[in-house]
Amino acid sequence: MAEVREKGYHHWNGQLKERYWPFWPITRTGIKLAFQRKRFKFLFACSFIPAISFAVGIYISERLEDFKFMAQGAERALQVNPNFFKTYLTMDFIYFMILLLMALGGAGLIADDFRHKAVQLYFARPLTATDYLLGKAGVVVFFVGILTFLPAVVLLLLKLLFSGSFRFFLDYPWLILSVIFFSAFLMVVFTAFVLLASSLSKNRNYVIAIMFAAYYLSEITRGIFYLIFRTPYSALLSLPANLQQVGAAFFRVKTPYAIPWFLSLTVLSLFCFLAYLLIKRKLRGVEVIK
């Protein structure tokens, strides 16, 4: 039988507990809010088009005899090897979709909190600045992971399923580690990129502009520098080029630019570290209470 209560304020009888992951409610809410945005679900579904295409590719590669009539001369393209997975994880389309999804669901992660002075609501709770940042980072990690790590693992499993043997895994036993570590690397880089952009303005439209401009201008700058100096080191100026280099190194395939891959790794790591410092500084600069 339901309790009959007096009108007015009532005490809560539970016990407040310290969470093991205090940032998790922020991440969960951020993901939920992203899905509530207009067109987000549609774009999210579209992001899986490359994964589906690659899955079909794996299927056809295992049934080349059946598809001879339509796959003439495509044997090389349909070779499933580390380069196949590297191609998936360094595809421009995937990165574009990540940017697009983050424009809708990630641009406001910090910008909206700054704009609507919500940071003080978070910090009036038992949270540190790192907890807050981890909560926001979790949203980006979730979406980047779901577009990179998850499909790549599924593709590996499909290869196992369609080939019906473990030979592929015995040939490339390190491949699963490459998928895990390169996906994790992508998550870190895109998280730093999105959160840095989101902390640079209170207006989410400006944040979206900053995200796309920074990403594509870095590539344009690379092109301009290459035209002027004719040096492959110009690739170090480009975010996508550096990702391509590091991706190639992780999957042990030939790097697209004739420069050591660890330079790209250093550039991206430095970028992530500087982004972290800048975001922390931005947060510290927020007036928690006026």
Added chain:
Amino acid sequence: MSIELQNIHFSYGRVKALNGVSLSIGEGATGLLGPNGAGKSTLLRIMLGFLKPDQGEGKVLGYDLRTEQKFIRRQVGYMPEDDCFIPGMDAVTLTALMGELSGMPRQEAMKRAHEVLFYVGLGEARYRPVETYSAGMRQRLKLAQALVHDPKLLFLDEPTSNLDPGGRQEILELIGEVAASKDIRVLLSSHILADIELICDRVVIINKGEVAAIGRIEDLKMVNYQLYELKIKGELNGFRQELEEAGCRVEETEDRLVRVFTPPDFDHNLIFKSAARNGIQVRHFVRSRTSLEDLFARVVGVD
């Protein structure tokens, strides 16, 4: 004691914000008063654990200000002055999120969010996006998120700002109810003296980074001065000068009522003697009730 501070000093670079603040606040509702720049916000920041004092010690709800900020924030509810919210959310989601961040289990936080939203009068609007709320509704929402985890101590920063008279009255009633009967200690920072006088029985007046007065409002009024209201016939200037030299403060209202604030041990017969010396007829003389406004003006030294 819910708050105990001893000799708290804090500076923003070369600017001294707090200069040896010592106070203790116990049960009930306490008002935090002070002119702009007095150090109220800095004091709140320190009590919430956002800032570490340069010098001094303190405890809030028994937790150390320097080392146990997380525990303090778990037990304290904070209603900020700013119009702040998380866009894209409805009130239930926002309030439940704040409960969860304080350490409530998810289901409990959601259940409790519904309860407090009904309590503050947002029950019907709890599924509406918060950006569509009016100023008064947002103010209630801020109170709800401060109450969701059932805090032991509530910091309210200008809770009635931007509200129309009706909304102000309703918020004050809610705060009054929480403060009076629900075992929650309230620290109310406001520049609206009437709000503090209505809700609080104790007050801390901060001026220039120091505690200018602290105690029960009624006691402070008695201790700091007495107020006499006079209607006179004659020239005020000489009379005023003589009383001011004797340590009184003299005000003349628009309807020519003369208000004389005297020191606590002042003999009121001296007012009559001074009037006689200055050739003034005293036609009306009454010891008046003093207001918090008078106390504030007296302590802070402003008119």
